[in-house]
Amino acid sequence: MNIRDRRSVFGMEVSVDALLSMAAGRLRGRASGLVDQLVQIYHDEIPEFWEDDDLANPLLASIAEELSAVLSALEGGVGLDAVEIPASAASHSRGFAQRGRPLSALLRSYRLAQNCMLKWMLEETRRLTSDVELLNAATVRLITLSFEYVDRAAEQHVAAYQQERDRWLQRRLLVVNEASMRIGTTLDIARTGQELAEVGIEHIADLVTVDLLDPVLQGQNAERATAPVVLRRVAQQSVLEGCPETTAAIQQTLTHPEESAVARALVTGQASRHHIEPDHAPDRVAADPARVETLNAYRIHSELVVPLRARGTTLGVAQFFRHHTATPFTDDDLLLAQEIAARAAVYIDNARRYTHERSIALTLQRSLLPQRLAGSSTVEVAARYLPAGSHAGVGGDWYDVIPLSGGRVALVVGDVVGHGLAASATMGRLRTAVRALADVDVRPDELLTRLDDVVIRLRHEESPVTEETIATCLYAVYDPVSCQCSLASAGHVLPAFVTPDGAVDFPDLPIGPPLGLGGLPFETAEFELQEGSLLALYTDGLINAPARDIDIGLGLMRDVLSRLSTSSIEETCDTLLATLLSGRPTDDVALLLARTRVFNADQVAAWSIPADPAAVSDARRYASDQLTAWGLDHAVFTTELVVSELVTNAIRYGGSPIQLRLIRQATLICEVSDASNTAPHLRRARMSDEGGRGLLLVAQLTERWGTRFTGSGKIIWAEQPLQEAGSLPESAMGYVLDLEALAHLDSEP
Known part of the structure; x- marks a missing residue:
């Protein structure tokens, strides 16, 4: 864009290109002083950058070389797209990768250099002219050129860095594979x-x-x-x-x-x-x-x-x-x-x-059970496990608490028929399988169906002389936002529910066949729980006894739960075991208690989003305003980017209705739902691709992300911690360019 018919610079008619050329020429004359200023800025802004002189000094040289090339191009009126990135810069990026240094420090150094160059150029243009229109046009042109150049340079640095990292990872895999073959050749x-x-x-x-x-x-x-x-x-x-x-x-x-x-x-x-x-x-x-x-x-x-x-x-x-x-x-x-x-x-x-087989079985059982229950802000949990008092000792009972997306939590209890090392090993496999299936985030009945296939497959893989593998499992999911609990049982005893006022109920819910039979369906039951309700999940060893009817055991459990409904769940666990078990149990016992919590209204915010690309900016504003209201201003920048990517994907590839939901707990959860059942896939975009980096950016910005399917579509969620500053990681800066802001700037007179 040229501005003609203006006599603003030394009484001469100038264009934007001429103004930028004059400013660049004046800066090039004092380039060495500008590099010294960059050195001081790096010392102040990136102190960790100077821990390794072998990396810092070559970088300064490459930045000085790039600065000189950029100023020369501006002075000569040559577009910055013609400026070649120095080979030393790519070599330095590989050096960063070789030393295991984070790419964020490298990219941040180039962003700082870009900011300084913009500042110096704008200062020079203001010294040359006071024409506001000419200055505005020069500013837009300069920002456009600098962003295009830095983004192009950043892509090349990221590519060089990643190539070296890939090479190192390949070497690492080879070394680890070699170590696996060479270490442990004997039991000495x-x-x-x-x-x-x-x-x-x-x-x-x-x-x-x-x-x-x-x-x-x-x-x-x-x-x-x-x-x-x-x-x-x-x-x-x-x-x-x-x-x-x-x-x-x-x-x-x-x-x-x-x-x-x-x-x-x-x-x-x-x-x-x-x-x-x-x-x-x-x-x-x-x-x-x-x-x-x-x-x-x-x-x-x-x-x-x-x-x-x-x-x-x-x-x-x-x-x-x-x-x-x-x-x-x-x-x-x-x-x-x-x-x-x-x-x-x-x-x-x-x-x-090798010489302690008995301790192997006991240690295995203890190690396979959860060492720390992840109840967090969703439920308060306590659990107990008691091995059988017989000589076999170790059985296949287990429990688990699995955090799910959206602040939900899965409560699991199961029982593998039999005792000994084989039962413990099968229990470990099933618990691992349940955790893996829980990551897929399917309904309880579908999870048990898949787990049934796992048990059948395990049985086919065992020796023909091994007894058939039969197991029971109860899988429940609690949502603290809707207060809904959904569960399905595969031949397992149903839980007890205790309301806050002490009413105990053993609901009459459908029970599917045990795991390992195959071909028979499971059914999910759903119901609502009040805040402070208590769920008691257990194995049959707790209520069964040789000289006691099962109804008596349930009656004793009802009395304890009703009497201790407001007591601590740790005390309730101990009292249940002491009341229902006289001495060592004849069968393994697993007990899991969970007291429900409910997210307050000020912890959840939701908005309906129109299927219009123009609504993306509104979604960002909704999220920004809500985080400010929650006092989470440090997480605004990252959350806006995540919201922008997820909402854009929902509009582009999903379908109405589209909803954005934020949940504030120990972490900040961002969810975007749409009517499509197509799961997104994380892929690495090539340098020549114009898109395909959205989910990669979300994965870099957040601690966890994933997809879960609903009856009407899917939900893509991302979770970021709140105990740390939620600023944008510099490793993602090379991908981020606010085109909307740039377009707005370009439209200014």
Whole structure:
């Protein structure tokens, strides 16, 4: 767009291009000073960017090169689409990926450079002219050019970064696959540790040591580690012959104080990465002169401390060091070390368990049950499990609480017929299958139908001499928004419902056949629950007894639930077990209590959205206003983007009616429903594609997302945490361009 017939710049008639050319020429004359300003801005805005000079310094050089090229193009009147992105920039993006650095820091640096360039250019144009119309036209032109250039550059940087990340991921898969084949070839604990060290030397570190707790070496259950911890060296391997970098010998015991990284790893179960400054020993080893001398002598500069954990038990610690390799460990190296160590830990634990079959069965049963119930703001939950008192001990009873989308929760209780290791293993498979099917978010009757197929398939996979697998299961879903509870039973005893005033009811609902029979239907029952209602789900071992009729057991349960309807559910659990069970039960018992909660009206907001693309901006405004009313201004930007993508997809690919719903609990849930039954698919758009990045952007912006189907269509939901700032991750900035705002700006006079 040219502005002619104006004598605003030094008495000369100028166009927008001429004005931008003059401004760029003046800036190019002081380009070195502009780069210095960028350096200071980066120091202030991205302090973590300077942790690695090998990455920061080349980036500054590439940005200076790009700045010069952009100013030259503007001065010469050449479109920015003709400016080539320097090869050094793509190389630097690959370097970021190699070091495991986040792409967000790289993209943010280019956004900062863009903002600075815009600021400098606009300042120069204002010095050259005071013509408002000319300045407005130049501003629009400059913003358009800069966004087009930066978006094009960002796409190339993301592509280079992702290519390198894909290459590293392929290497990681190969290393992990190799580790799976080379580690755990025997049931010897020391040999397994040595295999871990050998794989670590070849692919990760220059020195690897493996230390285990003494009970593990003796085949006993490892106790919870407390500081100071005492470990025994079982394996070590170095690129140098004889492992001269370590002061410990095989089978030597090592004591680690509470403040040491090893002790923290054992106590917390968390891996850590450490940088060791030359001639400066960490505080945790400063008291050991021999260790300090070794660190300095071999110039050990980087360390990984990885706990060896298997099936919830910490067995020991693997340490990885670098001295021969110049580059320090990255987060990617830590992740790879954790994956290899995790596999080694499983094999070490297998060797430990080999001589303790009885403890295997009991530990398996305990580990397969939920270690922590996820009730949160939807329900208050408590559960108990008691193994049978017979010699078999371990059975197949289980319970579970599974968070679902939209603030809903699934309550599950089941029973595999039989006892022993086989029943426990089947129980674990079924619980895993239920969790997997719950992620699909289907109705309870459909879930049990699919679970029935799983049981039949498991039975066909078993040995012909194995008894048939029969199991029962009750699956219930509670929605705190509508207060609706839907459940289906596969041969399982029905739950008890307790109203807030203490009325107890054992509803007469349809019960389907047990799992494993196949071909028979299940039915979902739906009913409404008051806030504060109590659901009691249990297995038949709780009410059945050799010398007691089942009706008597139900009567005892009714009395306890009615009497303790307002008591804590933990107390109610204990009282139920004490009242209905005299001594050790003859069958396994699983008990799950859940007290319902209801979302208040100010926690849910919903709007009907017309099937018109113009309604997307209204949907964003609805969401923004609601978040402001909730005091969640920090989440507005991210939520507006999520709402925009989901509503746009619903309008474009779904059908009326379309509804937007926000739910505020411990997390912020955004739901968009439409009348289509077609599920969306997350795909990676090619660089040449004009679209296809919407769901990828939603996946990057939120913690979880998914789809659930209803009787009239589907709901696409996304969930983001509220305890953290809800600002837009920089990793998604390369995809985001507010075209509506840009069009509005372009239309200004």
